[in-house]
Amino acid sequence: MTAIRSRLTEADVRRLVKSTDEDERAAAAHKLCRSMDRGELSGLDREAAQKILRLMAEDAAELVRRAMAVTLKASDLIPHDVARRLAADVDAVALPIIGFSPVFSDDDLIEIVRAGSAVRQVAVAARPFVSRDVSETLAETGCEEAVRTLAANDDADVGERGLNRIVDRFAPSADVVAAVAYRQALPLSVTERLIEVASDAVRDHLVSRHALAPETAIRLAAHARERATVDLIDQAEREPDLAEFCARLNGRKALTASLLLRGLARGQMAFLEHGLAELAGSTPARAALMVHDAGPLGLKALYDRAGLPPRLFHAFRAGVDTFRGMQAEGKDTTGDDFRERMLERFLTQRPGAPREDLAYLMERLDRTPETHQAARAA
Incomplete structure (x- = not known):
C-alpha cells in the first residue's frame, strides 16, 4: 500500500476504520477512493485497495457506501463481488454503480432488469453502452420509462427485433414512439410501423429522414393523409435500389412524366435515368448513355420509347442540358446546394412545364433557409 499511503495519512485510514462519526468516515472514504482512482497502482497496491473497498461495502453507514459508489462508479477498480453487493444496496448506493460500472457482465445487467425495479431498469437503459442482449431484455420486460430511455440512448445496441418489440408493447405511448423515431438509424420494418402510430411531427420526421417501402411512399403521396404526405422525389433520393423503386412506381402507375420532370428539375439525374429505363424496357446503363448522348437523337429516342407525352419533351431537353452545363462547369452534382442552383437555372429557361x-418546383425553390437547414439536419 505504499502508493496509497503516499497520498493519505495514517489518520485518514484510522478515520475510515475506527471513527464512530459517519460524516468523518464518509469523508475519509471519498478521499481514499478518489486517491485510488487517480493513482497508478501496482498489483499489490490494487489488491490492498480492493480489500479496503470490501470493508467500505460492509460499512453500516449508507453515507460511506454511497461515497464509494459515487466516487468509483465508472472505475474498474471495484471488484465484481463488491459491485454486485452495491447493486443490491439501497437506491442511493446502487444507482450510480448500476448506471456506469464497467465490471458488470451482460448477465449481471439482465438479472438487474428482470428483478423489476423501475429506477434500476432506467439506470441500465441509460448506461454509456448497452449491449444487444441487455437491450432485448429491456425491450421485452422493461417498464415504459426504461424502454423510452433505452430508445433515446443512441449508444444502446437495439436491433430490429428489439425495436419491433418496443413498438408491440408501447405503440400507444407517444413518448416511447418519439424516442424510437428519433434514433439515428432505423430498420425499414420499424419505420413502416411507426408511420402508422406516430404523431404529426414525428411522422413528418420519419418521412423526411428515412426511406420508406415504395408501396408506403406511393400510398402516402397519393392520399394526402391528415398527418403527413411524402414527396416521392425525396424518397427516390434516399432509395438504395432505384431500379426496384421505379419498378414499383411503374407497377402502381405512379411513374409519370410529371414525377420524372420534377425529379430532373431538382437534379435527380439517376432517378430520371432509372425511370426512363423502366418505362422504355431498357437497362439503366443504356438509358444513361442515351440521356447524355451529345447528339440530337439519344434522349429523344429513349423518351419516345418510354411513351411520354411529346409536348413535354422540350422541358426534359432543357433539364438535361441544364444539368450537363452545370456538370461541365465542374459543379458537384451530389449536394443540396447543387440541386437548388439546378432548379433555379431550370426555371429561368421557361421550360414549358405544366402549370402544376x-x-x-417554385414551392420547393421558395423554401426558407431555415427549412433547408432543418431538412439537412434531419
Whole structure:
C-alpha cells in the first residue's frame, strides 16, 4: 500500500476504520477512493485497495457506501463481488454503480432488469453502452420509462427485433414512439410501423429522414393523409435500389412524366435515368448513355420509347442540358446546394412545364433557409 499511503495519512485510514462519526468516515472514504482512482497502482497496491473497498461495502453507514459508489462508479477498480453487493444496496448506493460500472457482465445487467425495479431498469437503459442482449431484455420486460430511455440512448445496441418489440408493447405511448423515431438509424420494418402510430411531427420526421417501402411512399403521396404526405422525389433520393423503386412506381402507375420532370428539375439525374429505363424496357446503363448522348437523337429516342407525352419533351431537353452545363462547369452534382442552383437555372429557361409542375418546383425553390437547414439536419 505504499502508493496509497503516499497520498493519505495514517489518520485518514484510522478515520475510515475506527471513527464512530459517519460524516468523518464518509469523508475519509471519498478521499481514499478518489486517491485510488487517480493513482497508478501496482498489483499489490490494487489488491490492498480492493480489500479496503470490501470493508467500505460492509460499512453500516449508507453515507460511506454511497461515497464509494459515487466516487468509483465508472472505475474498474471495484471488484465484481463488491459491485454486485452495491447493486443490491439501497437506491442511493446502487444507482450510480448500476448506471456506469464497467465490471458488470451482460448477465449481471439482465438479472438487474428482470428483478423489476423501475429506477434500476432506467439506470441500465441509460448506461454509456448497452449491449444487444441487455437491450432485448429491456425491450421485452422493461417498464415504459426504461424502454423510452433505452430508445433515446443512441449508444444502446437495439436491433430490429428489439425495436419491433418496443413498438408491440408501447405503440400507444407517444413518448416511447418519439424516442424510437428519433434514433439515428432505423430498420425499414420499424419505420413502416411507426408511420402508422406516430404523431404529426414525428411522422413528418420519419418521412423526411428515412426511406420508406415504395408501396408506403406511393400510398402516402397519393392520399394526402391528415398527418403527413411524402414527396416521392425525396424518397427516390434516399432509395438504395432505384431500379426496384421505379419498378414499383411503374407497377402502381405512379411513374409519370410529371414525377420524372420534377425529379430532373431538382437534379435527380439517376432517378430520371432509372425511370426512363423502366418505362422504355431498357437497362439503366443504356438509358444513361442515351440521356447524355451529345447528339440530337439519344434522349429523344429513349423518351419516345418510354411513351411520354411529346409536348413535354422540350422541358426534359432543357433539364438535361441544364444539368450537363452545370456538370461541365465542374459543379458537384451530389449536394443540396447543387440541386437548388439546378432548379433555379431550370426555371429561368421557361421550360414549358405544366402549370402544376411549375407551381411545385417554385414551392420547393421558395423554401426558407431555415427549412433547408432543418431538412439537412434531419
